[in-house]
Amino acid sequence: MTVEQLSLDLPHRAALGAEDFLVSACNLGAVRLIDSWPDWRDNAQLLIGPAASGKTHLVRVWQALSGARALSPGSLDTVSFDTLGEGTALAVEDVDRAGHDEKALFHLLNLAQEKRLFLLLTARDTPNRFDCSLPDLRSRLNALPAMRIGAPDEALLKAVMLKHFADRQLAIDPKVLDFLALRIERSLAAAALAVAAVDRAALGSGRKISRQLVAEVLQTTAPTD
Numbered sequence: 001m002t003v004e005q006l007s008l009d010l011p012h013r014a015a016l017g018a019e020d021f022l023v024s025a026c027n028l029g030a031v032r033l034i035d036s037w038p039d040w041r042d043n044a045q046l047l048i049g050p051a052a053s054g055k056t057h058l059v060r061v062w063q064a065l066s067g068a069r070a071l072s073p074g075s076l077d078t079v080s081f082d083t084l085g086e087g088t089a090l091a092v093e094d095v096d097r098a099g100h101d102e103k104a105l106f107h108l109l110n111l112a113q114e115k116r117l118f119l120l121l122t123a124r125d126t127p128n129r130f131d132c133s134l135p136d137l138r139s140r141l142n143a144l145p146a147m148r149i150g151a152p153d154e155a156l157l158k159a160v161m162l163k164h165f166a167d168r169q170l171a172i173d174p175k176v177l178d179f180l181a182l183r184i185e186r187s188l189a190a191a192a193l194a195v196a197a198v199d200r201a202a203l204g205s206g207r208k209i210s211r212q213l214v215a216e217v218l219q220t221t222a223p224t225d
Contacts, residue, residue: 021054021057021058021061022156022159022160022163024152024153024155024156024159025150025153026149026150026151026152026153026156027049027053027054027058027149027150027156029147029148030047030049030054030055030058030147030148030149031058033045033047033147034058034061034062034065037062037065037066037118038066038118040118041145042144042145043112043113043116043117043118043119044109044112044113044117044118044119044120044121044144044145045119045120045121045144045145045146045147046095046121046122046123046127046141046144046145046146046147047059047120047121047122047123047146047147047149048122048123048124048125048126048146048147048148048149049122049124049148049149049150050124050149050151050187050189051124051187051189052187052188052189052192053149053152053187053188054149054188055093055122055149056093056122059091059093059120059122062089062091062120063089063091066089066118067089068089068090068091068118068120069088069089069090069091070090070091070092070093071090071091071092072092072093076092076100076101076104076105076108077104081104081107081108081111082111084111084115084117085115086115086116086117087115087116087117087118088115088117088118089117089118089119089120090108090117090118090119090120091119091120091121091122092105092108092119092120092121092122093121093122094122094123094124095121095122095123095130095141096123096124096125096127096129096130096131097124102132102133102134102137103134103137105137106134106136106137106140109137109140109141109144110140121141121144126146127141127142127144127146128142151186151187152186152187152188152191153186154181154182156188157181157184157186157188157191158177158178158181160188160191160192161177161180161181161191161194161195162177164191164192164195164196165177165195165199165209168195168199170199170202170209171209172209173209173210175211176209176210176211176214179211179214179215180194180198180214180218183218184218193221194217194218194221197217197220197221198213198214198217201213201216201217201220
């Protein structure tokens with residue numbers, strides 16, 4: 001059976017310059033948030049999800065819809081903020097990571113209220129876990145409506161791995177894919193790493209991708225104490 005013959009019933013987002021975005025129960029709320037713009041109840045929104053969960057892709061989708069400008073946390077400039085017009089859309093990713101100007105981010109959140117700016121922030125965790133030294137900023141971030149992208153379900157894991165295999169022009173039997181999906185960490189980052197490891201093993205040994213090969217890869221890559 002070829003990769004094309006294996007069908008998984010998950011809808012696709014338009015690529016919009018990046019990989020297709022697969023919609024499942026774990027990210028449906030985030031997708032609906034993006035789709036509901038500009039009818040957000042609050043102008044500033046926080047999108048939370050682990051690494052490789054699709055936050056950046058959804059930001060790009062929102063930028064295409066809203067015309068939002070992306071600002072890096074390390075280059076926030078309070079002077080330029082004052083020139084922003086009402087209704088301007090801005091995206092700031094990774095606000096939980098070190099390096100952003102806390103005072104500038106706090107000023108931006110205040111302006112979002114005063115000038116009704118549309119603001120989409122992303123982070124890997126909730127604000128109460130941020131390394132934040134400015135109490136007013138932490139309070140303001142905690143007050144933001146937050147949408148979380150959850151751990152992927154089995155169907156999404158298999159769909160993502162299937163796409164990774166197809167991108168590498170590799171075919172995998174559906175039963176072998178099922179075997180692999182049940183034995184990896186439930187994250188999209190782990191799915192990508194697993195496919196890469198199987199690809200290396202198959203290429204290095206000259207063998208077809210089989211359950212035995214996958215089992216050997218899993219045993220080799222299993223964490224040790």
